[in-house]
Amino acid sequence: MIGIFSNLHQNLTRMLLVSGLTVTLSACGNDPNSGVGMRAAFDLMKGVSAQILAKVGVSIGGGEAAAPAPSSSAGGPLALVSEALTATDGKVMIAILETRNVVAIMGVAETNHGYETWEAADRRSLILKDGVLTASRGLGDDLMSSRSDASIAMIRARAEGHTTRSYNFLTGMGQISSLDVQCEIIEGSKDHVAAGEVDVDAITFAEICIADPLKIQNLYWVDSKGNIVKSRQWLSSEVGYVLFQHLRL
Amino acid sequence: MKRIFRHIALLSGTCGALAATPMAMAERSTQTTSFGLRGAAGIIEMPTAEVAPDGTLSFSYSSFGNITFGTLNFQITPRLSGSFRYSGLTNFDPNYDTYTDRAFDLSYRLFDETDILPAVSVGINDLLGTGLYSSEYVVATKSIGENIRVTGGLGWGRLGSLGGMGSPFGDRPDFEIGFGGTPNYTQWFRGPVAFFGGATYDVNDKITLLAEYSSDAYSLEAARGTFTPLTPFNFGASYKFRPGVNVSAYYLRGSTFGLSFNLMANPNSPAARSGTEQAPLPVRPRPSRSADPESWGTDWVSDPAVEPGIRSALAAALTADGITLEAMSLSATRAEIRISNNRYGAQAQAIGRATRMMTRAFPASVETFVITSVANGLPIGSVILARSDVEALEHAPAPDIFSRAVFTDVIGDNGQAVTLTPGVYPSLTWSLQPYMNVALFNPDAPVGIDGGLRLSGQYKFAPGLVLSGAITAKLAGNLDVSYGVNDSVLPHVRSDVAEYSAQGNPAIEKLTLSWYSRPGRNLYGRVTAGYLESMFAGVSTEVLWKPVDSSFALGAELAFVQQRDFNQLLGLRDYQTITGHITGYYDFGNGFTSQVGVGRYLAGDYGGTVAVDRVFANGWKVGAFATLTNLSPEEFGEGTFDKGIRLSIPLEWALGSPTRSVSTTEMRSLSSDGGAILQVDGRLFDWVQEGHASALSQRWGKFWR
Incomplete structure (x- = not known):
């Protein structure tokens, strides 16, 4: 019975070996809540991703100018991504907490009823269902759970329409309170996503959710199989938005 | 700061299952986030009908001339607040370098503000003390636009000592102080009544200007040379360093300058609502019985190495999360763990983490999980959960799993004997x-x-x-x-x-x-x-x-x-x-x-x-x-x-x-x-x-x- 916890532990240890998994980004101080319009939001997404992936030495988007060569830092960032990909044969992604200027490489620790618990080496986790962010653990002011199945189905089908979502947070008293939002999913434009082992044509979808005065703008890059390969998704009012770039599906 | 959580309704439908969840008490309007000289809702010296957000606890320190106040104020319910105040007066009583006085005040919001009518509160100051600050009042506060609030009130006792307009409820009888500590209710709302009033103006989020007309004559202090007011007017400004931290400066009664410092905390607003501790280990779901019937077998029961192996692995994993596995029992279908929580303020969190680890530790045939909390070596309550529910509800709101949990006392049950974890005692x-x-x-x-x-x-x-x-x-x-x-x-x-x-x-x-x-x-x-x-x-x-x-x-x-x-x-x-x-x-x-x-x-x-x-x-x-x-x-x-x-x-x-x-x-x-x-x-x-x-x-x- 030794090794009950070892699978996960080994995975995490391997991830840890990829090390320096959180990288501080000084060049990334934007406010995602400052009423950017749809186009501006897409631009922002591209810009930010380009910046970050430039840091880790991966270029994105076929139409984009080639990313600048990795900076002088001894071969590190690019090596990080490839090390992450060789450290595990499972799914790998980069997650970026915009407001905290944190980049983490994450792997799937467990899958339960379709929910994937993605962990970084420092045991902070994000929970995604079919690529849609549903919860977090260990970030402070976490999203405890959410009901998002209607949106998930629509996005994966690359369809437009109206849905509702429900976010559950912890109150200061340790109780659950829910935030219900009304969402509209709108198709954007075609784009090409290439990062790590991902190299696909995708269509962008925006999901605009409103619970006055809060306005959430989630963005998804969806490939022809319905996989979300890249996204920018709201987590909570304190943590803000998280950027996801999948490196291996 | 606009927090979206103001707009979140409690999940009342599902939370209804939580038997003892305190009912959220409705907040009242016309709130204040900074206090007056006496460390309670007020302009400077005079009270207002404002309330603090429910549960607010405030410490204030004020000083002017020969007088200092230290006040602890608590918004007991959305309508009711209480203050405990310590006053120090130098140059007041020749027997003391500093004469000290303690007072207990209560204030109650009678009516909330409407579009037309003001908020109205009633208050009694120093209701148990030696009577130096004994006074009663009825006060009304009305907002005019976003930034201005106007207050007017009637005061008795000390608050009726300047500009008295007669005694509508009869003379104020003498009160035998004795050894103090008894309510002076025979005096309440008796004696001369006087008008007081004032206004506040929020210049911006940080600065508020204050002006008032006081009905306190400071008769005793003036006679003894402690403090002599020259006019009934007070002026001041309050500055908010950040929410909950305020400093105010005053020019008091045409006579002296004063300062007050005010710290507010609210239990409802912790540093981080969910905490910043590491993520829990996730639930490991069992393979389906049809896909992997072998893993659902119970042959392991006869293997003497299994139970000790699970116990030591589980104990190590729990220890890493600040939980001690004190004892365990295991059968083919049921497992009980007895845990003491060394880390989490919320026992439910320790139980939740231990439950998830159980899904990673026990063979698939174990369907019933019993998690018993231990304190001072004693079992103090158990939670029984079906493993299938734990697997199914990991990503659902917490009230869902609560509604499936059974709370019991294992003492007196005919459960299996537990085995102590080696090395925990002594x-x-x-x-x-x-x-x-x-x-x-x-x-x-x-x-x-x-x-x-x-x-x-x-x-x-x-x-x-x-x-x-x-x-x-x-x-x-x-x-x-x-x-x-x-x-x-x-x-x-x-x-x-x-x-x-x-x-x-x-x-x-x-x-x-x-x-x-x-x-x-x-x-x-x-x-x-x-x-x-x-x-x-x-x-x-x-x-x-x-x-x-x-x-x-x-x-x-x-x-x-x-x-x-x-x-x-x-x-x-x-x-x-x-x-x-x-x-x-x-x-x-x-x-x-x-x-x-x-x-x-x-x-x-x-x-x-x-x-x-x-x-x-x-x-x-x-x-x-x-x-x-x-x-x-x-x-x-x-x-x-x-x-x-x-x-x-x-x-x-x-x-x-x-x-x-x-x-x-x-x-x-x-x-x-x-x-x-x-x-x-x-x-x-x-x-x-x-x-x-x-x-x-x-x-x-x-x-x-």
Whole structure:
């Protein structure tokens, strides 16, 4: 019975070996809540991703100018991504907490009823269902759970329409309170996503959710199989938005 | 700051299952986030009809001329607030360098503001004290636009002393102060009434301008040269450094300048709501029975290596998360773990983490999970969960799994015998840490502090049997300052505190052997012998009846004690006594709990103690207590009877990371020998109820955290 916890532990240890998994980004101080319009939001997404992936030495988007060569830092960032990909044969992604200027490489620790618990080496986790962010653990002011199945189905089908979502947070008293939002999913434009082992044509979808005065703008890059390969998704009012770039599906 | 959470409705539909979840009390409008000179809702000297957000606790310090105020204010309910204020006046009474006065005030919001009508509050100041600040008022406050509030009111007593317009309810009778501490209700709203009023203007988010017309003549202070007002007008400005931190400056009565500093905290707003601790290990779902029938087999039961293997792996994983696996039992379909929580303020969080680890530890055939909370070596309540529910509801809101949980007491069940985890007992823990003993609002010194080093240790022989001790070395402090001769006519059971502080260095703070037991279902027992506290040694016994899902509990306590030497080493003084109480505990279920006890106190007096606490689910407690005994006011001395305020703040609230540390403070308006209670560690109710349904349900949202 030794090794009950070892699978996960080994995975995490391997991830840890990829090390320096959180990288501080000084060049990334934007406010995602400052009423950017749809186009501006897409631009922002591209810009930010380009910046970050430039840091880790991966270029994105076929139409984009080639990313600048990795900076002088001894071969590190690019090596990080490839090390992450060789450290595990499972799914790998980069997650970026915009407001905290944190980049983490994450792997799937467990899958339960379709929910994937993605962990970084420092045991902070994000929970995604079919690529849609549903919860977090260990970030402070976490999203405890959410009901998002209607949106998930629509996005994966690359369809437009109206849905509702429900976010559950912890109150200061340790109780659950829910935030219900009304969402509209709108198709954007075609784009090409290439990062790590991902190299696909995708269509962008925006999901605009409103619970006055809060306005959430989630963005998804969806490939022809319905996989979300890249996204920018709201987590909570304190943590803000998280950027996801999948490196291996 | 606009927080979206203002707009979030409680998940009432599903939370309805949470039996003891406190009902959210509706906030009132016309709120203030900064206080006046007296540390309560007000412009400068004069009160307003504003309220603070529910649960706000505020400390204020103000000074002008020869007068200083220190105030603790608490918004007890959305409508009701109370203040305890300490005033120091120099140049007031020739017998004192600084004349001190303590006052207790209450204010109640009668009507909320509407589009047309103002908010209206009524208040009584200094209702138990010596009467220096006795006054009553009715006040109305109306908002004009976003930034202006106008207040007008009528005051009696001190607030009717300037510009009196006659006495509508008759003359104000004299009040025999006596030894203080009794309500002066015969005076309320009697005597001359006077108008007061003023306005505030928010220049921006940071700065507020203040102006008012005062109805306080400062008659006594002016006659004695302490403070002489020249006009009825006050002007000032308040600056908000950040929410909850305010500084105000005033020009008072055409005569002098004043400053006040105001700190506000709200239990509802912790540093980080969910905490910043690491993520829990996720649930590991079982493979489906049809896909992998082999893994669902029960052959492993006959393998003697399985259970010890699981136990040690599980114990190690739990330890990493700050949880001790004390014992375990395992059959083909049911597993019980007994855990003590060393890290999390919310027991539900420790249970939730342990539950997830169970899904990773036990063979697939184990469907029933029993998680038993352990404190002081005793099982204090169990949660039974179906493993299938844990798997299915990991990513659902916490109330879903709550509705499937069963809360029970395993003692008396015909469950399997548990096996202790090897290596947990015996155990020795010790620490060397700085300490601080604080006495606030004593009659003669507003703040008394002793500080130094404390060496403490605990040796656990077996579950429930603990030897514990603590030695302190004082490095500095002022608790040993004696203010005059101790003239208490009672046995000096508490009033010799200065002697204890002066002579007890180093001191054996306590040295006790404790035995905690479960005499039966719903029953808990304690026997503690040795040097129980800094002033008494002896034997203390206690028994508590508390069903796991009951809001009522009953306890009985009996102790034989002898007073300790002032040097707090091993010697004893002559005074011996028997003390004991029968105490009932009741949880009203709306955030308020109460205790009522009757019995014999340390000085041999007989009587009863009533305590009411506002308990916040995250561990904050703000309460008040009063003890009435058969002593006459002459025997008791100043204050007439024992009363005070107590305050517990969980450090988790301030830090945002999990810890079970709590800062507890007790403030008595006066410390005296009447109505004194033995201060023994490990009283049952406080820690037993933490494993029970009410406490678990209040913070069940942390189960999946």
